[in-house]
Amino acid sequence: MTTDETLSSGSFNLILYAARQRGADSSALCRAVGVDSAVLQNPDGRVSIQAVQALWKEVIQMTGESDLPLQLGELINPLSLGVLSYVMMHCPTLGKAIEKLCHYQDIACEGVQTVGRLVGDRFHLSLTLTSKAIIYPDYTLGSELSMYQSAFRALTGLPVVAEEIRYAFPAPENQLAYERVFAPARLVFDASETVLILDAAWLDTPILNANPSLYALFDQHAGELLRQLRTTAEVPAALSVRVKQEIFTLLKGEEPALAAVAEGLAMGVRTLQLHLKEEGFTYQQLLDEVRHDLAVRHLREPNFSTTDIAYLLGFSEPSVFYRTFKKWTGSTPGAYRTAALRLTA
Incomplete structure (x- = not known):
């Protein structure tokens, strides 16, 4: 684990947008966590994970809503994560879109590793924290899975539902909020890993309005961005x-x-x-x-x-x-x- 991972400016802006929907002042939030607004105007700018964690704390204090990370998938467009979203939107199936999500995860956020695997007739999408800078795992993992669930539904036009979601942190005080957002999935806290479990049949669901030509273009573009990000x-x-x-x-x-x-x-x-x-x-x-x-x-x-x-x-x-x-x-x-x-x- 390291402490120099980053989040895309686009992802940071989504959190600010959700905060504004709940009455928070985004300029005040940026000042509070020391993020220059000029960085956020660059579509490919990067913000430190430390600043993102500080932002979640400030947002919740300012809005008084401890479940705001869980609302992220409901408050914003889940397909607004730049080139990663463009790739997913033009994949042929949901399974391929999830495969690309896992491959290009670092473009959106370097602090979480997302891996998919088949377990019998079930598909497990596991999330592992890879950054020591993440001090609020419930905010990070809750918001990520909220976004994923909304994205899967937007991509397919169908009510994609998880059968079970396991969280690798203790049961939170706002457990009812988790039950509301992820219903009817069975929720398990204090698990050995954070994982969303789907019926594998969902993977064959076609993506609405996918364009194979645009998929190839955006996939190539995302690959180059990832290569640049990992070049040291x-x-x-x-x-x-x-x-x-x-x-x-x-x-x-x-x-x-x-x-x-x-x-x-x-x-x-x-x-x-x-x-x-x-x-x-x-x-x-x-x-x-x-x-x-x-x-x-x-x-x-x-x-x-x-x-x-x-x-x-x-x-x-x-x-x-x-x-x-x-x-x-x-x-x-x-x-x-x-x-x-x-x-x-």
Whole structure:
């Protein structure tokens, strides 16, 4: 166990949103736990687990509702966890979505390990705390399972219910709140592990409106985010590399602005431009490199439409993407794809 794990800014914002629904002042909460609002404006920003634990304490004190973590799945959109949600929304079945949830768990929260396993005709989704910074396991595990339950229902459009939920902490004073949120599941406290148990038949349930092409795009995007999150290079990366990584994380339907990238790197725009010049680059060059590399990668996959690729790369219109790609390569996206697929056939 370590104490340097983080939570995504998106997940932190969901807690703030739930707190606001119960009358709390989100700005006061951020000040109380020492979190800069600028970090929360970055979709791929990270907040320490320590700050999240402090936030739960402040939220409950401010609202007077000890069961607020359990209400999280009811108060917010359970499919608003950024790229992780996008991947799950386009999986073919609930079982595949849960598999991806387990694989990409760290993108949302590094302090909890989520693992699924079949036990006979039952599916066990177990949650294990991996961070010493988590001092309120009931808040953490209760909110996670509340979110999971709501997400499974939203993904399938069906009342997915657990048969049993075991918690690896003593029975809380607000046990009735657990019974209300997770009914009709049988609840067990002081268990050896925290685990949600489903009838395995639920795993074959189709996901509503899943798009295989978008699934592949978002899965690839999530994989890159996870790789970056787990990269712990001893030697600091060159600024140009860090800028390209920041551009990659911000490519979500619109062109990343230089100011947004500078903010994500905690630098001023002018300072960033000067340091890039020292390395022999301009921001536009790096943006073009990232877009070019991703475009080439996506065009080699036959199931990706060029419209989807244009959107993912932040182009305002597919026609702009076509013109830009031809400028880069001398070929249209369609012609490039045809040639690339012919070579791999």
